[in-house]
Amino acid sequence: MKQEKRPELLDWIVLLALMLVWGSSFILIKRGLESFDNLQVGALRVSISFIALLPFTISRISKIKKNNFYLFVLAGLMGNAIPAFLFAKAQTGMDSLMAGILNSLTPLFTLLLGVWFFGRRTHWLNVAGVITGFLGAAGLLFVAGGMSFNFTIVPAVFVILATICYAIQMNFIKNYLTGYDPVTIASLAFLFIGIPSIIFLFFFTDFVSRLQYIPGAWNGLGYVVILSVLGTAIAIIANFWLIKRTSALFASGVTYLMPVVSIGWGIIDGEPFLLSFAFWIALILLGVYLANRPSDRIKKLFALKI
Numbered sequence: 001m002k003q004e005k006r007p008e009l010l011d012w013i014v015l016l017a018l019m020l021v022w023g024s025s026f027i028l029i030k031r032g033l034e035s036f037d038n039l040q041v042g043a044l045r046v047s048i049s050f051i052a053l054l055p056f057t058i059s060r061i062s063k064i065k066k067n068n069f070y071l072f073v074l075a076g077l078m079g080n081a082i083p084a085f086l087f088a089k090a091q092t093g094m095d096s097l098m099a100g101i102l103n104s105l106t107p108l109f110t111l112l113l114g115v116w117f118f119g120r121r122t123h124w125l126n127v128a129g130v131i132t133g134f135l136g137a138a139g140l141l142f143v144a145g146g147m148s149f150n151f152t153i154v155p156a157v158f159v160i161l162a163t164i165c166y167a168i169q170m171n172f173i174k175n176y177l178t179g180y181d182p183v184t185i186a187s188l189a190f191l192f193i194g195i196p197s198i199i200f201l202f203f204f205t206d207f208v209s210r211l212q213y214i215p216g217a218w219n220g221l222g223y224v225v226i227l228s229v230l231g232t233a234i235a236i237i238a239n240f241w242l243i244k245r246t247s248a249l250f251a252s253g254v255t256y257l258m259p260v261v262s263i264g265w266g267i268i269d270g271e272p273f274l275l276s277f278a279f280w281i282a283l284i285l286l287g288v289y290l291a292n293r294p295s296d297r298i299k300k301l302f303a304l305k306i
Contacts, residue, residue: 103258143280171248
């Protein structure tokens with residue numbers, strides 16, 4: 001298996017940029033749900049992203065071998081279509097901060113699936129980093145939730161299923177699609193899910209009538225457009241770029257950092273910042289560092305591998 005590249009300064013900068021963008025996505029989903037139902041928000045997110053990437057799709061589709069089309073279909077379904085609908089559904093029953101923190105399960109599933117099904121070799125210290133990051137996210141969730149884990153199980157299951165889909169896609173891209181550039185992967189992935197989403201949106205929902213008769217619906221559409229273009233289309237290209245340059249585990253580490261942004265939005269909205277937040281945030285950062293510590297440095301310290 002090809003040796004994974006050690007993350008460089010540019011990779012960390014892109015990871016932090018993704019943290020800011022994706023950390024804001026949950027509040028944008030919440031705003032979209034004020035005007036549209038969860039199926040419409042999911043379909044809008046996929047449809048608008050498809051339209052935004054369409055120029056790249058047209059210029060690249062001829063370069064794809066026909067027997068590779070199914071790879072892009074799977075990538076689009078697992079990483080874009082299914083999670084878009086699952087998160088929209090989940091946030092009808094939980095707040096955006098809770099969804100963002102549960103999303104931090106992604107690196108754990110990425111590591112486990114990478115080891116079990118994709119032949120990833122890792123060190124126990126990397127595993128410890130994943131667990132540390134998750135504990136930090138869980139602690140942040142506990143403190144932010146008023147010293148309790150107060151959420152209903154069904155919405156939580158939707159988020160967990162979405163994180164498993166993300167983990168499958170990240171490992172899938174790292175193992176089977178690294179021969180394509182990130183823009184090609186993103187645009188072709190949306191080609192096969194975008195057209196069905198548009199058909200569903202306009203012919204099987206009351207999306208048009210909501211725009212006409214529900215006050216504030218156009219504002220809600222604006223939030224979803226921002227989510228789709230910036231938080232989905234552009235961010236996914238950046239994420240694919242990270243996966244190709246580094247590893248699926250490193251790219252998935254952004255989900256540990258996203259709750260920090262969610263808390264930032266809470267502060268902007270007037271919510272208090274507790275000093276205990278700083279401890280859990282530091283624990284998250286430590287976990288991200290350990291999970292992505294270069295294997296060559298680990299070998300110098302430890303000999304044990306899993």
